[in-house]
Every structure is written in C-alpha cells, then in structure tokens.
Amino acid sequence: MKRGLSVPHRKWMGAVSVCEKWLYGNSFPVDGGNFDDAGRVSGRIKTILKEMGIENDVVRMAAVITYESEINIVSYARHGMISLHVLPEHVEIEAVDEGPGISDIRLAMQQGWSTATDKIREMGFGAGMGLNNIRNFSDIFHISSDVGSGTRLKMIIHILREQDR
Amino acid sequence: MNLETIVQALHLGVKSGGDRLGVEVRGGYVGDLLSDVMANGREGDLWITRQIHQNIVAVASLKDLAGIILVRGAEPAADTLEKAVRENIPLLTADLPAFEMAGRIYQMICPLKV
Amino acid sequence: MLLREVQKILDAEVLVGAEKLDMEVHTAFGADLMSDVLAFADSGCLLLTGLTNPQVIRTADVLDIAAIILVRGKKPPPETLRAAADKNIPVLSTKYILFESAGRLYEKGIVGSAQKVDGRRVRL
Numbered sequence: 001m002k003r004g005l006s007v008p009h010r011k012w013m014g015a016v017s018v019c020e021k022w023l024y025g026n027s028f029p030v031d032g033g034n035f036d037d038a039g040r041v042s043g044r045i046k047t048i049l050k051e052m053g054i055e056n057d058v059v060r061m062a063a064v065i066t067y068e069s070e071i072n073i074v075s076y077a078r079h080g081m082i083s084l085h086v087l088p089e090h091v092e093i094e095a096v097d098e099g100p101g102i103s104d105i106r107l108a109m110q111q112g113w114s115t116a117t118d119k120i121r122e123m124g125f126g127a128g129m130g131l132n133n134i135r136n137f138s139d140i141f142h143i144s145s146d147v148g149s150g151t152r153l154k155m156i157i158h159i160l161r162e163q164d165r
Numbered sequence: 166m167n168l169e170t171i172v173q174a175l176h177l178g179v180k181s182g183g184d185r186l187g188v189e190v191r192g193g194y195v196g197d198l199l200s201d202v203m204a205n206g207r208e209g210d211l212w213i214t215r216q217i218h219q220n221i222v223a224v225a226s227l228k229d230l231a232g233i234i235l236v237r238g239a240e241p242a243a244d245t246l247e248k249a250v251r252e253n254i255p256l257l258t259a260d261l262p263a264f265e266m267a268g269r270i271y272q273m274i275c276p277l278k279v
Numbered sequence: 280m281l282l283r284e285v286q287k288i289l290d291a292e293v294l295v296g297a298e299k300l301d302m303e304v305h306t307a308f309g310a311d312l313m314s315d316v317l318a319f320a321d322s323g324c325l326l327l328t329g330l331t332n333p334q335v336i337r338t339a340d341v342l343d344i345a346a347i348i349l350v351r352g353k354k355p356p357p358e359t360l361r362a363a364a365d366k367n368i369p370v371l372s373t374k375y376i377l378f379e380s381a382g383r384l385y386e387k388g389i390v391g392s393a394q395k396v397d398g399r400r401v402r403l
Contacts, residue, residue: 035332035334036333036358038334038337039334039337039338039340039341042337042341043337043340043341043366046340046341056322060322060341060342060343063341063342064317064318064341064342067317067337067338067341068314068317071313071334111217111240112217112218112242113242121198121199122198122200123313123330123332123334124197124198124311124312124313124328124330124332124334124335125312125313125314125334127197127215127216127217127218127312127314127315129312129314129315129318130314133314133317133318136318192378193378193379193382194376194377194378195309195327195376195377195378195381196311196329196377197310197311197312197315198311198329198330201311201329201351205351205376213378215310215312215315216312237315237319261391262308262309262319262391262392263308263309263310263377263381263391264307264308264309264327264381264384264385264389264391264392265385265390265391267309267377267378267381267382267385268381268382268384268385268386268391269385270378270382271378271379271381271382271383271385271386272382272385272386275382
C-alpha cells in the first residue's frame, strides 16, 4: 500500500500548525560518520514517548523511524537534526540533514537499492531497506531532497483515541 | 536429502536453477553478511538469507552452496535474478522467516540430533 | 522457556545479564541485517545474530528485544558489552552457527518471531 502525501511540504506544514498545541517539542543533533553514537537519539525519543504514556505500538513505530533516519544521517550526511513533536492526536518526527542529497528518490525508495560502502554493509546496514522501513512505519511520510544540500524526511504517526480501539 | 525434497515439503518458490534441484543438501547456513558466508559457508549448505544484493550469486557459486533461500518475502534484485539465471544457481523464495525456515530444514536434515 | 534453558540448549556463555536468566522467552529472530530486525522482529524475542558491533544493542533496545544470542562463537568488543550492560540487555555467545542454533531452539518449542511490517496491532 502506497503511503504519503504529495502536497508540497510548506502547504502541509501550514495546515497542521494552525490549531494544534504541542505537548512536547524538541530537536536533537546527529553527527555524520559517528557510528559510535548512532542510535542515541532514537533511544532518547523512545524514552520520552514511553514516559508520556504513549501506547507501545506508536512508541515502536517512532523508535524504528527515528533509528533508521539516524542511521541514514550517520551513514551518508555531514550533519543532521531529528525533531520530535507530540500532539494530542499524532507524533511528528522530522529528519533533516546536510549532505549529498538524493538525486533519484524513486530509485532510493526501491527495496535493495543502496549506495552503502562496504564498511556500512559489514555493520549490518546498507541493505536498501531503511527508507522503506521509515515509510512503512509511518501513517504519513514525506521525503524531499536537493542534490548537494541534503534531504528532509517528515513522518506522522497517528495516536488512536479510546473510541477507536 | 536433495534440494527438491525440501522445495516440495516447504513450498519454496523457484526463481532459477530449477534443473539443479537434485543437488544434495549437506547442511544449512543462515547469514546476511557476504564476508561471513564466504568465510564460513560450506559446500552443500543451503543458504538462508534476506540479502538480495547480486553478490549472493557469486558467493553461492564460489562456495558450491546447494542453493539460496530468500526468506520472509524477500525478492531478489533484478541484477541478482539475472545473475542467478545465468549461472544456474538455485534461487528460492519463501514467506517464512529465517528462524522458522532454519528450524524446519534442520529437522528435515538432522533428525537424529534430538 | 527460561533464558537459562536457552543457555543450556545452546551451550552458551553468558557475557552480560547473568541475573536475568529466569526471564521467559517464546520467540526468536535470526538476522544480520538491522533493517530486517527493525521491520520484523517482535519485542520480547531472542535475537540470534553474528553481528557484534554496538549497533546490535541499539537495535535491540529500540525494539525491546529480550536477549541477544551471538552465534558462531563470536565475542563482541568491549563497547558492545558496555552498551548491553547499560541497556540491561542479556548477551549470550554460542559456538553453534545460526542455522544449528535455530534448529536446536525450534525443536524445543521456540517459534519464529514475525511482526507484520506495517505492524501496528496486527501479528502473524
């Protein structure tokens, strides 16, 4: 099942920010190339969401999305920022990096397509599944990229209300 | 036990190497890292993996593995399939995850190890 | 079964988490690709893998994996053991290869862990 918004990023951002209040909002930097530290942000985000009492499925989805985003930044970019915003009805995660960017997003989204180095592959990454995992674990997924500048991912996970369970 | 028996018993999809299913399966190997399989895979092993990179064909060929099973719904990359067809390496597919696949094949080929 | 029984079946050495051998485990997942683990492994499962870098611990932590079994006699570097101790995740090492480890556990009743990819609230 294809997921995602095709509306331009700015328009979509405007529609969300008008009437909803953040329960939590913070941004976390990620260093490119720092595999020792990779995963620290996703661990932190998982802890924050659990402490807020967010349901387990949503926490798992957010943790997987964040971890894959973090690994992408560490593997390919110079530097990045992952932000988490929690609203009453959904969790927003954004991953923005300064890096080479992606010239062909459609190709990059193909399962198995990867530009990983041998070093990255030997660590168990680079199988070409990261972006797919991020998309599959989001309710709404938006990706945009500028070659030479960087890539921006925006993900939304809906939080179910009591009457929807 | 030959590969055909395992293919039939576990309903594996056959993507290539269909005429080489008479090969004897001597053991199994589960792993996704090419360097690891190159180092530790043995002749006659049936390789269980989700690695779809085209190099899996070269590894299977060099190590004389009985074949490759891509598990949990993994589909070979286009160039991987092309290579497997060209080199006539049995490339098989399954929905079962690796642990379950390994468990079942282990029971089939090592029944005395209880 | 208890993690203690898993240790016995696999003749495994406990590297981290000797105090957690009485935890119950029922499912297992075998892989060396972290994206697969993230996509498909259940929380609470055993992770069988040949990867020994600290990212295995991070992945396990993201998913609340019960314990990690390193196969093929692999011994991880100190930073991996430190990370596991920090996150309170048991790490065992067995001399058996992943195929044999899976086989031995499967015949004793451990089943495959398989979360659906778009996995919320639906399990295989």
